[in-house]
Amino acid sequence: MAGPAVATGSGPDAAASVDASVGFACLAAGLLVAQQVAAKATRDALFLSNFPVTTLPIAAGLTAGISLAGVLAFSRGMARSSPPVMMRWVLGVSAILLTGEWSLALAAPRLAAVAVYVHVGFFGATLVSGFWSVINERFDPHTARHVIGRIGSGAGVGGVVGGLLTWRAAALIGVAPMLLVIVGLTLACLAVLETLQRTDRARVLPRAAPTAPSSPSYAFGLIRREAYLRNVAVLVGLCALTECVLDYVLSAAVTTRFGRGAPLMSFFALYHTSVGVLALGLQTALTRRALDRLGLGGTLSVPPLVIALGAALTAIVPGLWPRVALRGVQAVLRNSLFRSAYELLYTPLAPQRKRPTKALLDVGADRLGTIAGSAVVMIILLLPAAGATRMLLLLASALAAASLVLTRRLQKGYVSVLAESLRAGTVHLDPVDVVDQTTRATLALADAQKRRVAVKPVTEPQPADAGAESWLDAASVLRSGDPDRIRGVLTREAALEPVLVSLVVPLLARDELFTEAVAALRRIATRCTGQLLDVLLDPEEDPVVRRRVPRVLKAAATQRAVDGLVAALRDERFDVRYRSAQALLRLRQRDGSLFIPAPDAFAVAQRELTLARASPRGIEHVFGLLSLGLPGEPLTVALRAWRTDDRTLRGTALEYLQNVLPAAVWRSLWPWLGSRPQSTGRTLDEMRDELLRSTASWEVARRSKRRATGSAGWRGAKQ
Known part of the structure; x- marks a missing residue:
């Protein structure tokens, strides 16, 4: 069964319908994240109040194993049913189980602590994944592009509210009754989602059911065969392993300092609130700028670089607050920079490959990393206490360094797979939707290669990632805005790569770079004539660039260049017509065999006399x-x-x-x-x-x- 999508109509009624849907979606996102934050803080406080911190790795590993089985069932249910139906069932069952766990906490708190720990780990990731699936099914892509930021902000506000609510509840009602508060948040979220589904059903359009196979074996086969997907899985697993190690370091220090009960829950509530506020601020202020300046690989590499250095420093600086800061910074970076860049890793994947693998990569690889991290922590705990903590911090630093190396490989793989998908036509991107530098540069590469194919067939097979790094570095420089660095690329001894022409042509409008840009483009003018003519004949392009393109085409003594310049003689702008005529005269002087029909020349001359x-x-x-x-x-x-x-x-x-x-x-x-x-x-x-x-x-x-x-x-x- 396929989910619905809100149609983007016109008129006041359609706008009001979309606004109402977005409002309910923001409220649902806030309630869900508030429930998640409150549940995590209550889970940690309840478990550490009843068990020593050394049992935390066992609980984390057990929960990860159960969640791994749960995500397979959830993914199959999403394929067979629809996201709204699955969310209705999952939220309802979660509320019922939380109510039972509250009753159990009154009679057997230790057993309830284990049940709540497993419950939160099992339902947490699936609820978040299911909610965003509902949003994707509810809004068409055009509408979603404009409202997704508002919904994300609602989720951020919900995280802050959930943390503050838990903090106050810890002082007023204690740990166990907090489970009933979480039940209330869960039911409220369910009610809002149901209202969202009923909002203006007359404007709901059926969405086609996915055609990709949904069996786990098919998804595992894709991941096993494709190196890019394997690298994504390894990165997710390494991050989860690092987080598991840092979780234990933080929990051990906090338990020693705050003991058990309400003080412990208050700490975790304030901790999660602070992480939510900082992540929301970083997401709003820096994430898009980082993607634009650093590209995908650079943005992905920031969190592991910071953690690698921070964990090594914390290993030699004792105390509670350095460990709190380390884990907090890791959580903030993961929920902002890393999360935004990570979601872009799926851009190169066609729907037939993305749908069956994303849940396994998002949740499955994360749970496997958690299981591995729990096992590693248990082994290291066999060491003396002081030495174990230092060893865990150094291990976290090493794991973060490994993730840093892997981000470089993912950068190359992303470029290769995206270029291949664009050439094959299996992925289509609207440049308006693109937010990171890497994808924009790869789009320029694919566009240039398509134009080259239209002019001259490819005669030699090339690897998908051949020269990817060199042209990508040059593309980054050309987009930097630094005249000196750009001039270095334009004046280098080797000829300009044709795939970079679309980034050099706009530089014709810059007076300080005009001479170098013309010289660089003239060296390859015969190889990129089609791209130059596209700019020359496009009335929407920069007029300064258009009138300077003929200066480049003077070096392309081909009939194709002549035909394009003759077409430009009928342009609306006099300066374009004048420069095109001058270029044609120069080409005729260079090669008298180039054909210019005399009737066409007389016709445009007579037209010019009237204009x-x-x-x-x-x-x-x-x-x-x-x-x-x-x-x-x-x-x-x-x-x-x-x-x-x-x-x-x-x-x-x-x-x-x-x-x-x-x-x-x-x-x-x-x-x-x-x-x-x-x-x-x-x-x-x-x-x-x-x-x-x-x-x-x-x-x-x-x-x-x-x-x-x-x-x-x-x-x-x-x-």
Whole structure:
């Protein structure tokens, strides 16, 4: 059974419907996260109040094993049913079990502590995963892009409220009664989700059921076969293992300091509240900026780098608060920078690969890491107490360093898989939705490669990740905005990679980089003609860039470049038309075999005479267009003759033009030039020869004038 999606209609009713749905979604997110924070704080306080801290690894490992089995059942249920139905069942069963655990806590607190610990670990991840599945099914992608931030903010506020609520409840009602408060939050969340599902059902559209196989064996097979998915699984497992180790270090220090009961729950409540506030602030202020500046791999590497250094430092600095700070920083970074970058790791995956594997990677790999971490902690606890804590901190530092190395490999794998998926058409991305530098650069790579294929078929097979790192580094520099670094890429000895053309072309608009950008693009102009023409002919592009592209195309002596420049002669902007005509003249001079249809040249010239004003530059442009359809040198000389004060030469120029130009073009041109010429009865050859002889006399006069000026300047300097 497929879930519903809210249609994006138009008009006040549709807008009100979406606003109502978003409001209920924000409220549900806040209630769910508040329930999660309160449950975790109560779980830790209840368990550590009844058992020594050394039993914590056993409980964590047992819970992870049970959760691993639960996530498989939950994933299969989501595939067979729908997220709203599954959430209804899971929330209802959770509320019933919590009520029973409260009754059990009154009679057998130790047994209740174990039950609550397993309960929170089992239901926590599945509730969060199920909730976001409901949101994804409820809103269409266009609407979701605009409202997902508001829903995430509601979740952040819920985390803060849940922590403060638990903190006050610890002082007023104690640990065990807090379970009833969690039941109330769970039922409230269920009620809001039900209201969300009933909101404007008339505007709900059926969503197609997933076509990917849902069996665990199929998902395991994908992860086993694909290195990229295996690396994601290893990263999740390493992070969970590190978190398990730091959890024990924190719990041991807190239990020693605060003892049991309400003080312990108050600490955990304030701790989770602080983590929620800081994570929300970091998410809002820095996450998008980090993704834009550092890229996907850089953002992923920040949390393990900080933890690797922080854990090593905490190993030599004793005390409670360094350990609290270390675990808190790890939680804040994981819930902000790491979480945002981690979700982007699934961008390259087609739906047929993402749907069956994401739950296993998100929850399954995390639980396996927790099991491994619990086993490692139990082994290290065999050491003396002081030595065990130091050993655990050093282990956490080593694990974080391993995660740091893995993020580099994931960066390369992400680029390779995303480029491959884009080329194959299995993933389609809207550039508006892209928030990180790495994905934008890879989109530029894929776009450039598609254009190259349209011009010239690929003849040599290339590995998916060949040169990925080198062009990605260059792309990062080109996007940095630093003129000196950009100039270094543009002026390097090796020719520019064609895949980077889409990042260099915008630099034509920057005066301080224009010369280097033109030179770099000219070296590969024949290989990227299609991309340059796309920019030239697109009226939505930067006008400065468009009028400077023809300067690059002067170096592409191909018929494709000529055809594109001829098309640009009909552009709405005069500067684009003028520069395109100048480039065509240069190309014709370089290679006379390039074909420019004379009728097209005359047509655009006549059009220009109706659009442009009679200015010196406008007349020069019209003569340039006419030169494309006629022998160029006589026309150039005719223009020069017309501009002189020699009435005989002016008359010769005008008479020549009247005889060589089509009648319609001449009728449009002569008002620009002055009075009609008087016919002398000379042939075209005679007039052309006179004009060419005049060119020789002008050149002699120009050189004599230059020598005279130079001689006078030399005498003045000597004096």
